[in-house]
Amino acid sequence: MRFAAIADIHGNDFALEAVLADIATQGITDIVNLGDCFSGPLEAGKVADRLLPLAIPTVRGNHDRYLIEQRPEDMHLSDAAAYAQLGGAHLDWLRALPVDLIYRNEVYLCHATPADDNLYWLDMATADGSVVLRPQAEIEALVGNIDAPLILCGHTHIPRMVSLSGGRLIVNPGSVGCPGYEDDNPYPHKVETGHAMASYAVLEKTSAGWTAQFRNVRYDNMAMSALAKANSRPEWAAALATGRVS
Numbered sequence: 001m002r003f004a005a006i007a008d009i010h011g012n013d014f015a016l017e018a019v020l021a022d023i024a025t026q027g028i029t030d031i032v033n034l035g036d037c038f039s040g041p042l043e044a045g046k047v048a049d050r051l052l053p054l055a056i057p058t059v060r061g062n063h064d065r066y067l068i069e070q071r072p073e074d075m076h077l078s079d080a081a082a083y084a085q086l087g088g089a090h091l092d093w094l095r096a097l098p099v100d101l102i103y104r105n106e107v108y109l110c111h112a113t114p115a116d117d118n119l120y121w122l123d124m125a126t127a128d129g130s131v132v133l134r135p136q137a138e139i140e141a142l143v144g145n146i147d148a149p150l151i152l153c154g155h156t157h158i159p160r161m162v163s164l165s166g167g168r169l170i171v172n173p174g175s176v177g178c179p180g181y182e183d184d185n186p187y188p189h190k191v192e193t194g195h196a197m198a199s200y201a202v203l204e205k206t207s208a209g210w211t212a213q214f215r216n217v218r219y220d221n222m223a224m225s226a227l228a229k230a231n232s233r234p235e236w237a238a239a240l241a242t243g244r245v246s
């Protein structure tokens with residue numbers, strides 16, 4: 001079995017287009033999507049029109065949830081910018097998304113962690129503003145009773161793979177559309193991949209077990225950076241241009 005996992009598109013239509021083309025070039029037709037599809041100062045409407053017809057298994061991200069739970073006037077800038085571009089059919093699609101799902105009877109999918117769509121799983125922010133690999137015992141504790149041999153999560157935008165007890169593997173494919181951001185929960189910190197390419201992963205089941213190939217795709221990131229700048233989001237513009245927030 002071989003398939004692609006995409007996550008955290010965040011309204012970046014050019015990045016999604018490039019990733020889908022790269023997936024097709026490899027002859028891969030099966031894709032799963034780990035959520036946070038639209039939020040950001042970019043092309044939420046175009047992403048929705050490209051993504052929904054693909055009908056790929058998708059779990060709901062925290063930002064997908066904000067778009068259907070919050071009043072527009074209460075939304076964060078990135079959610080409000082996306083909401084303004086989405087139609088009723090797009091929002092209905094978001095409302096129908098599950099928070100997690102089992103793909104092909106053996107792959108568990110969620111956005112962040114099984115119990116919390118807004119908690120880093122493989123990484124953690126520290127009091128000094130660093131983002132580091134979470135201790136193994138904490139990662140294992142967050143698995144709960146999930147015994148799937150392959151577990152996929154997104155949310156942090158940091159590509160990472162961690163081996164679990166019992167031979168299980170947990171993989172974050174990184175972000176298709178947002179290579180860096182700032183957050184203040186639980187401590188002020190920056191997530192920065194250090195490059196501006198669109199990231200995703202190819203998962204393959206071999207005779208020895210599951211493995212992941214992390215892929216990074218060039219696309220017209222400067223066009224998306226210019227759009228973010230035009231939409232008065234300089235931190236997005238910087239991240240899209242360089243993979244660093246500043």
Ligand SMILES: [Fe+2]
Binds near residue numbers: 036062063117154156
């Ligand atoms: Fe997220």
